[in-house]
Amino acid sequence: MINYFTKFNPYQSKKFYIIILLFIVITITGCTSNAQSTNNQIKPELEQQVLQIIRDNPEVIIESVQAYQQQQQQERQASQKEILQQFKNNPQAQISDSPTLGSTAQKIVLYEFSDFQCPFCAKAQGNIKQFMDKHQDRVTLVFKHLPLARIHSQAIPAAKASWAAQQQGKFWEYHDALFAQQNRLGEELYVEVANNLGLNIDKFNSDRQSEKATTAIETDIKLAQEIGVSGTPFFILNGETFSGAVKLSQMEETLAKVVE
Template sequence: MILSLSMGQGFSRKMLVLFSVLCLGFGLWGCNGDQETAQADVNVDPELEAQILQVIRDNPQVLIDAVQNYQLSQQQAQQEEQQKAAEDFQQQVLTEPQTVIGDSPTLGAEDLNVVLIEFSDFECPFCARAHSTLQTFMAQNSDTVTLVYKHFPLAQIHPQAIPAAEASWAAQQQGKFWEYHDQLFENQDRLGEELYQEIATNLGLDLEKFEGDRQNAQPAIQQDLELAQQLGLNGTPFFILASTETGKFETFSGALDLQEYEEKLAAITTP
């Protein structure tokens, strides 16, 4: 295909700039399995190319505006997608909590009338603070609240987050997730291979199975990560608290104090 449009064919400078933005846009934002072949099939008139480059030089703001508008539209589309995912997730938590829980470890009540889903990272200091408070909260409310743990390791800032998550998942395969979970948080300043082996030994785990399961933990952790991404989560700890009896649902983040957890529980369970 040969492009031979010129300014003399009725194109204003602004129209030509917009046309050039579109041409550039296809190169910048389009995905093609054979990029070189695609480029070889398009011959641009050198005169037109020179005109486009000159118009861009004379009107750089037009190109900047086009890029910014594109980025804004992408952000809006992403926000709408995340909002829809959050709404679907909320409905599922309230009507099919077991589907949301899946194979994630749980603690507390078995009836799933009140579900507290925690997205957490073993290397996050705020998660460690939340852990300490949640232990007390669950001790007082284990007959009514089901705590669900979802992995959300922030690997970009916490290098031991994924290895710790993998070790805890391996412990879960031997029925020792919560014991392992507690010791990881209680020894957060020692996260590393020596600690993972030490905890496994202290808990009496089959070490050969533990090692094998660690190697197979990534799919389960990735599934939790993808859920967090779909919901637009960007920090830990993050909580979702829902009552299937009242239909009330609340989200919150950070390491709250005990009274705040109790207040949120009262708010969703009160008809």
């Protein structure tokens, strides 16, 4: 609510004036044919006036940018919080068609955003396996693809190969083989593992080259972006997040927290 009895602040008034002036400049210099002739007549004068004001009051511009950035950050945090709450309240919707392991009840769900070429993801696998061996009767593990293609050239090909293996019911076996032989990621390994698992090679090759494989992986990437995930591995356990080559003790502590 506006307080009309607030003491007049000349600095705030000047700041308000500058913002209004900038808004007017932006408005009248918009890309409309009707405003073009007017724009040509008054733009130099206004431009010089605004530039002088900025020179005399740089702190106003800085504060405005900082306020905008803070607002954007708060909005992102609110959106991320809402999405994380959905992971907790409606896990089935977030799981979708992703591969799962462990409890079928899907009451306590551990989401792993991972990249097959990420060394930290490979390092985390041992602790994840120990955790799931102990809690597989009540925890559901969900794998989400987050290939960091800018730094890992084999991240997307490996993700597509694992997705193709999933179509023949062999995702987790394929997943384990890729992480176990991370230093060999490449076409030769993808076909070799598929053969070792007894996959139909024609179907495997067709599936990993399909639009469906691309869409599935892009869906996971988009979800990660909405949450604000910037690196791998990243985990969500009933709304609680943690990341990196996580220790088993940290996973146990987070589990204890969510079941309280």
